[in-house]
Amino acid sequence: MSEKKIVTKTQTQDLEKKEHKEERIVAGRFFIPPTDIIENKESLIVMMDLPGVEKKDLRVKLENNMLEVEGRIDYSTYEGLNPVYTEYNIGNYARSFKVSHAVDTRNIEAVLKEGVLSLTLLKEPEAEPREIVVK
């Protein structure tokens, strides 16, 4: 095939898992979880698909305005099972986002339900305009 390959994406391909390319300290595969980011008047909502991740194996960290989500799956579920037919790969999940200063980083709510993590980031109340007195 020629060098400049144009790959047209079908909808089914969009549903496939994407794997992280960079190396990590933890052994095993890491996938990029599909994520929705929605904004309404008072908050930003991040919804992330993390099937198979339990609450205790999920870590949400905020450092230097980077919001990091890492979810580990329980490999013991698959112990003693021989694959006969497979359509997807299993592995952990990791994804990080840069959070802007417009977000109140002290009040982030995280809920994990039915394998979906939802993060609610409240917007910082806009700094009130004030006049500076000249001395």
Next chain:
Amino acid sequence: MFENLSSGLDVAVQKAVEQARDTNFFKAGITGRGVYPFINLFEKDGDLVLTAELAGVKKEDLTIEVREDVLRLAGTRKIAYGEDCSCHRLERKGLNFDRSIKLPFRVEGGLIKAEFKNGLLQVTLPRAEADKPKKIIIN
């Protein structure tokens, strides 16, 4: 030889190959794709274990049926946001699905166990007693 093909044809060929793969035309190996939900089938002590990732699907929106050697997975994955919301990124998909999977043997209907936890479905499908091979004793 392929270098001479025009890029338009190149894309067409790529697309045809992708589509053929989605329909399992090549029957290559034990992997498949192109359907939702993705499933994995495992063998354990002669029985089958099916797993599927169904994050965000509610238990009451999911139907699992087994008839003889065909398993049906149907349901809805609802993703809805309010009118006042604007989106920055939409990667998750809400959809209706209905999928039938032919199993390699008949299943003992009464002994099927299904567990749905953290968006991960796990169904244990024991082989029907009547379907198991019979050992013949040589006189």
